[in-house]
Amino acid sequence: MNNPVKASSASVDIAIIGGGLVGASLGCALAPLVDRHGWRVAVIEATALPKASEMSWQPSFDARASAIAEGSAQRFRQLGVWPAMAEQAATIARIHISERGRMGTTRLSADELGVKALGHVIPNAWMGQVLHRRLAELPLEWHCPARVETITPEAGGHRLRLSDGSELTPALTVLADGGRSGLKEQLGISSEKVPYDQTALITNVAVSKPHQGIAYERFTQDGPIALLPLPGQAMELVWTHQHGSEKSRMALSDGAFLQQLQQAFGDRAGRFTRVGSRHAYPLSLVTAQETVRPGLAVLGNAAHALHPVAGQGFNLALRGVMDLVEALETGKQHGHRLGSMETLLDFEQRRARDRHNVIRFSDGLVRLFGVNHPLLSHARAAGLVGLNLLGPLRKSLARRAMGLER
DSSP states (O other): OOOSBOOOOSOOSEEEEOOSHHHHHHHHHTHHHHHHHOOOEEEEOSSOOOOGGGOOOOOOTTOOEEEEEHHHHHHHHHTTOHHHHGGGOEEEOEEEEEETTOOOEEEEEHHHHTSSOSEEEEEHHHHHHHHHHHHTTSOOEEEOSOOEEEEEEETTEEEEEETTSOEEOOSEEEEOSTTOSSHHHHTTOOEEEEEEEEEEEEEEEEESSOOTTEEEEEEOSSOEEEEEEETTTEEEEEEEEETTTHHHHHTSOHHHHHHHHHHHHOSTTOOEEEEOOOEEEEEEEEEESOSEETTEEEOGGGTEEOOGGGOOHHHHHHHHHHHHHHHHHHHHHTTOOTTOHHHHHHHHHHHHHHHHHHHHHHHHHHHHHTOOOHHHHHHHHHHHHHHHHOHHHHHHHHHHHTTSOO
């Protein structure tokens, strides 16, 4: 990544710690405010990034991808980056939800809801490249590669000491580092962690017939299986296991793995013909006990890490990005100091209900379909059938999942 503006002063208005998908989205979203108010924004990223001129897209069968709700696509349109992102996006036209061994199903379609797509699936590397190309056009100060070694509260903001020898004193510091840096702990911000005793096995699979833009969510006795359409005749697989039980499947040959997947999922998507490299991630619900302090906001996985069953993690984070930018603009109009608690409490109030609803929905799905009891299984099946018949309720839930309602 080129440094569009070389950092020459310790005094900046906003420091974004983390240049991943969430931090990069925030940098892009701040562009109008930087232009309008002359704010100085610094981005601090620990991983070395290529220069804009060196960025080249190399599609890979093993590339990890994210489900982008239609509401998130609309937000990326606001940022001016959607046309480029759409080049490598697979459209979700329909969603099929079922439980193995039960007759109940729920089906959602874009046509039924009057939208062009329910969502999109985009390789993470491509999303990152598009966002960083946009960032390279903006007058931002880059510290990359660099880590924040210490963060110290002081009057008017925080003092950041970086591994490249720089010191910054931003009026507003945004933690968008995924919670991996230990900075929350330095500040004494605790997180509530609820382990699910589950591990997600994630990989890409090729299928024998066109997926036609259908995304599948299938609940099994072992855990939910999600299949998301990818460009071409491939799908991303997220297969949830009881913690420890994934190890045997990680060790299987490709052929044996595909055979077990076929048995667990069935033939709805066709025959599974190829599997890519497999990755395993332990699952927990993690929520920061504080997301705002004077001169500080916490975004993305640093604020909340969700179970992937509902595919809402990044979409929730992106709504947080846009809400923060709106709160900063409102605060400026009201004459509040950048980083003031008036502004940050406005941001927190915008987020609280959305965050609560998404966490409750995702966590509820995990717990509802994670209990293996005959009577509950019948109730779930009846619920899926009922939801398929109740058009207005189904549409309302779908629009919430798409980020079009909160």
